[in-house]
Amino acid sequence: MNTNPHLRASKTAVLLLNLGTPSAPTAKAVRAYLKEFLSDPRVVEIPRVIWWFILNGIILPIRSGASAKKYASIWLPKLGSPLMHYSRLQAKELAEVFADQGHTVLIDLAMRYGEPSTEQALVSLKEQGMERLLLLPLYPQYSATTSASSFDEVFRVLKTWRDQPELRLVKHYHDHPAYIQALRNQVLSVWEKDGRPDFAAGDRFVMSFHGLPKRNLMKGDPYHCECLKTGRLLGESLGLEPGEYLVTFQSRFGRAEWLKPYTAPTIEKLAKEGCKRIDIFCPGFPADCLETLEEIAMEAREIFIEHGGRDYRYIPCLNSNPEWIDALADIAEQHLLGWSLGTESADELTLRNQRAEAAKIHAV
Ligand SMILES: C=CC1=C(C)c2cc3[nH]c(cc4nc(cc5[nH]c(cc1n2)c(C)c5CCC(=O)O)C(CCC(=O)O)=C4C)c(C)c3C=C
Ligand SMILES: [Fe+2]
Numbered sequence: 001m002n003t004n005p006h007l008r009a010s011k012t013a014v015l016l017l018n019l020g021t022p023s024a025p026t027a028k029a030v031r032a033y034l035k036e037f038l039s040d041p042r043v044v045e046i047p048r049v050i051w052w053f054i055l056n057g058i059i060l061p062i063r064s065g066a067s068a069k070k071y072a073s074i075w076l077p078k079l080g081s082p083l084m085h086y087s088r089l090q091a092k093e094l095a096e097v098f099a100d101q102g103h104t105v106l107i108d109l110a111m112r113y114g115e116p117s118t119e120q121a122l123v124s125l126k127e128q129g130m131e132r133l134l135l136l137p138l139y140p141q142y143s144a145t146t147s148a149s150s151f152d153e154v155f156r157v158l159k160t161w162r163d164q165p166e167l168r169l170v171k172h173y174h175d176h177p178a179y180i181q182a183l184r185n186q187v188l189s190v191w192e193k194d195g196r197p198d199f200a201a202g203d204r205f206v207m208s209f210h211g212l213p214k215r216n217l218m219k220g221d222p223y224h225c226e227c228l229k230t231g232r233l234l235g236e237s238l239g240l241e242p243g244e245y246l247v248t249f250q251s252r253f254g255r256a257e258w259l260k261p262y263t264a265p266t267i268e269k270l271a272k273e274g275c276k277r278i279d280i281f282c283p284g285f286p287a288d289c290l291e292t293l294e295e296i297a298m299e300a301r302e303i304f305i306e307h308g309g310r311d312y313r314y315i316p317c318l319n320s321n322p323e324w325i326d327a328l329a330d331i332a333e334q335h336l337l338g339w340s341l342g343t344e345s346a347d348e349l350t351l352r353n354q355r356a357e358a359a360k361i362h363a364v
């Protein structure tokens with residue numbers, strides 16, 4: 001890397017932040033991933049010493065193998081982890097949208113756990129001349145467990161740098177019109193193809209969000225309220241009446257109480273009450289992943305059918321839906337206001353001027 005600040009190009013970067021995923025659907029790889037993930041004090045707030053024994057003595061030995069089997073059931077042939085595949089695709093397609101608009105903004109992806117690590121992504125951006133950095137989490141709803149943890153990791157790396165970039169971050173976009181519109185059209189595209197649920201006959205639209213311990217909400221995490229708002233806005237944008245749609249929370253981990261209503265028991269209850277068709281969608285996950293493909297598209301389907309339901313329709317996440325990529329570009333651009341989106345010619349000009357300046361200074 002050229003460390004002489006006079007000779008570097010000055011570019012704006014957008015860094016997409018996501019959770020991360022195991023490198024392979026094996027017990028060994030899942031164990032390493034879970035160890036890093038579940039050792040994060042933003043995720044598990046139990047005192048460290050106690051948690052160390054629970055994690056290493058109970059959770060990792062039991063969960064690694066069981067989770068690896070689940071990962072194996074959703075692993076994409078040749079493409080690997082769905083979360084990684086769709087997150088990469090989103091970064092690539094966002095870069096194309098910016099390039100089509102004539103911008104030379106650097107776009108990259110960083111994972112909070114595993115690879116590509118936040119540190120790797122930041123170093124690579126710096127090498128490409130990053131001077132301004134926008135952090136854009138692939139979490140529409142803010143939670144300390146996800147968005148804040150990713151921001152922490154960026155700050156931790158930047159703390160070691162002499163020459164830091166200007167920094168901005170997107171806290172959330174749970175109610176951003178472009179995000180809601182992309183969600184709406186994702187649902188409508190399925191309904192236009194397969195037919196709309198018959199709400200008068202008792203069919204229901206379920207929006208399932210990743211859960212969180214209830215304690216986190218009581219301590220001030222705004223995630224719950226943001227999920228409810230996304231759910232309401234999406235329900236309204238689809239023209240649904242309040243009783244026709246439900247917001248539920250999935251993926252409970254551990255024995256403590258989590259946000260309710262829980263997804264799986266709700267689906268069981270609906271089936272037992274005579275609901276014949278459920279359309280289920282996960283608006284809080286921009287990319288399909290273990291939690292959506294295994295827990296919602298497979299496990300919850302079995303629960304519904306087993307308890308008398310007939311028609312269970314899983315609506316895929318936004319993934320590479322072009323309207324979603326445009327929404328990401330809109331959200332990024334709003335937060336980039338006032339920053340140079342450095343068209344190529346302007347950058348070259350800046351660089352030439354900087355070189356001329358440097359030549360003068362160093363000649364003295
Ligand atoms: C969408 C936002 C997410 C929040 C909020 C969240 C909180 C949270 N998660 C756990 C524990 C686990 N989550 C796991 C997987 C997982 N979680 C999210 C997103 C959120 N988590 C995603 C996108 C994924 C899928 C990753 C993939 O590779 O596909 C897992 C690992 C899988 C398993 O073993 O079940 C755990 C564990 C906690 C404890 C928590 C908040 C406190
Ligand atoms: Fe999670």
Ligand SMILES: [Fe+2]
Pocket residue numbers: 224225226228
């Ligand atoms: Fe709330």
